[in-house]
Amino acid sequence: MASVEKEFSDFLEAHEKDIFSFCLYLTMRGDDAEELYQDTMLAAFLSMDKLDMAKNPKAFIYAIAAGKWKNARRKAFRRNTIAPAADVLEIADMPGADGTEAAIEKVLFKKAIAEAFSRLDVKYRVPLILCYFDDCSIEVIAGICKIPKGTVKSRLHKGRSLLKRELVKEGYDGR
Numbered sequence: 001m002a003s004v005e006k007e008f009s010d011f012l013e014a015h016e017k018d019i020f021s022f023c024l025y026l027t028m029r030g031d032d033a034e035e036l037y038q039d040t041m042l043a044a045f046l047s048m049d050k051l052d053m054a055k056n057p058k059a060f061i062y063a064i065a066a067g068k069w070k071n072a073r074r075k076a077f078r079r080n081t082i083a084p085a086a087d088v089l090e091i092a093d094m095p096g097a098d099g100t101e102a103a104i105e106k107v108l109f110k111k112a113i114a115e116a117f118s119r120l121d122v123k124y125r126v127p128l129i130l131c132y133f134d135d136c137s138i139e140v141i142a143g144i145c146k147i148p149k150g151t152v153k154s155r156l157h158k159g160r161s162l163l164k165r166e167l168v169k170e171g172y173d174g175r
Helices: 002-027 030-046 057-078 101-119 122-133 138-145 149-169
Strands: none
Touching (some): 002 030, 030 057, 057 122, 057 138, 101 149, 122 149
């Protein structure tokens, strides 16, 4: 048993930043991401016996995080306590924002992307996060989301289209 715990501990040490980043992309808020990360790690630890290190353990933990996040959103919706998503980027706290026009445009564009991303439906947001931020393959995304590969591909395509449409509405030219 000690060997399994050591292997799990080594895995977490190697991938904790990736898993926390995934939680942050899902929640779009630092404090919520921290809570989701802790809940995910606890659940992963409790289901260590189901975790096969020979397969893709990172995908297993991503699936736990995605499931916990979806459950939390359902509970919040039922309680009618959904608050507007906070910005991932806070312009005032950004290092290196020297006030030049290019820097300001870059910050505003990042903010527009974050806002458009936060408005995406969950079924499009999760595959996009997994694909572009965590470099997961179509097969891995399908396993995490428990949907067919073809559905993953169509959701990625539709999600990109929706993001582009939102950015065009905001005045960006869609390139």
